Amino acid sequence: MAEIVNRVANSKLKTFDLEEIYPEGERVAIDISQWLENGFILREKEFRVQLKSFNWNHYTDKYVAIHCSTDAVLPAYTYLLVTAHLSGIAKKVVQGSLANLELVIFTELLQQLDTKPYENAPVIIKGCSNKPIPESAYLLLFQQLEKVSKSVMFGEACSSVPIYKKKK
Template identity: 55%
Template sequence: MAEEIINRVANSKLKVIDLEDFYPEGKRVLFDIKDWLFEGLVLREKEFRASVSAHDWSQYKDAYISLYCSTDAIVPDWAYMLITMQLEGVSKLTVIGSLEHLESILYASIISDLDLSIYQDMPVIIKGCSHKPVPANALVLLSQKLKPIAKSIMFGEACSSVPLYKRKKM
């Protein structure tokens, strides 16, 4: 007679939080402004403004945009602000930096708004493997938010987790 296999993880109080579950769907665009600079290096205001005005911004409807310059040009802040004005009401979010920076900002907002009360005094595993881009910064922010409320925090999977924090018994 075979013994019944018991899933001890499923029967435990262990709570798993997977940041991938909160991944905001939508197109990501890395927008390089170098082509709007003279020889890719010098911003000429009149020509730059003309390029911004002539561009079809509707193609970025509901997208997440990361503005950057791939050359060593010194780009004044107002240039990115001018582009952002065009994307207001079109894109879901516009930032300056890499796509990883964009994801980090998205997750910072999500984590800030998360109600983590269900993890109060519970052992928690922050799931480590994901198929969507979850930046390391998001894991750090979530850890910080969980520490005051969780009994313990681990990272990874239930079968092989790394302990990070355990509240001291009083």
């Protein structure tokens, strides 16, 4: 009887799992309509007073997305004032939804990606994840890997979909 050999483990195939670079930390959203009169009207003086008296410590070491759930028309500085109170407290602050927050986090991570280990190698981008990886993160990752790798596939080693192969 022949010995069973794991050809995938012995191959030059490199696997990239976005979950492995997923930064830990709670993600939270702040709705600024809570500080607006009737949820719509910004009165700067009252707004500043409310921000100053708010307990910002709830956001220590958290990733924060600031948004307004109403159709209030707000001056651009509104989000800056909230961000100023989170500065030095939160890990990261963005304007928008929690989905926007994840995209910003991954964009920054992937812009700093060391691609040397993937040079001229066949790479598979692992597709299944248990963490909320934004779909756009896969596109950003592909764009980084395409520049250096021999080929890029998506999925699992046993059932991958070819995406790119370097021309000879």
